[in-house]
Amino acid sequence: MKDEEIVQLYLMRSEQAIHVTAKQYGSYLHAIAQRILYNRLDAEEVVNDTYHGAWNAIPPKRPDSLRLFLCRITRNLSLDRLDYLLAKKRNADLEVLLEEVEDCIPTQMDVEQAVEEKQFAAVLNQFLSTLDSQSRMIFLERYWYIYSVREIAAHWNCSESKVKSNLFRTRKKLKLYLEQEGLAP
Secondary structure, eight states: OOHHHHHHHHHTTOTHHHHHHHHHHHHHHHHHHHHHHOOHHHHHHHHHHHHHHHHHHTTTOOOSOHHHHHHHHHHHHHHHHHHHHHTTOOOHHHHHHHHHHHTTSOOHHHHHHHSOHHHHHHHHHHHHHHSOHHHHHHHHHHHTSOOOHHHHHHHHTSOHHHHHHHHHHHHHHHHHHHHHTTOOO
16 A cells, blocks of 8 residues: 555544554564664554554644654654663663764754754755765664664675765765754754
8 A cells, every 4th residue: 555545544534544554664663663672572562652653643744755754753752762761871872873973963952043953854854865875875774774884784785894984974974064054063
């Protein structure tokens, strides 16, 4: 079933929307939650909460991309769940991941003062569009989908050092791009 048809089911408040969403995106959403939480039961709970969140958000929202909409809900719920479970203790892998991009992007407070969230997202999307497709996907796999360097290297059939170099160069480009846009940290 196409995304537009699924969204239409949500808009009609048909319970079938959740069943179709689970069938079409369940394993994908579970993989995202699992990468963040490293716990199957917590990941299942987050995915179920994602369906509930989508049900409550559609309508009034009508997402352009259902997959990205669900991914964002799952990712945010997973990060919230991780904060709750660890209560100030950070997952070492996630902490390293956040430290890698810390120097490139402004803090949340700086973003709120400089531009609205949507404007920052637009600038970030503009930056991503300047990258070649492989660099863009490697960046997204690392910082959006939270893949390990090893998983990315296996996916692209290259060495881990090549992935690390690519990510380093992309972060440098991002920092320069944000400085040019007046959004440097």
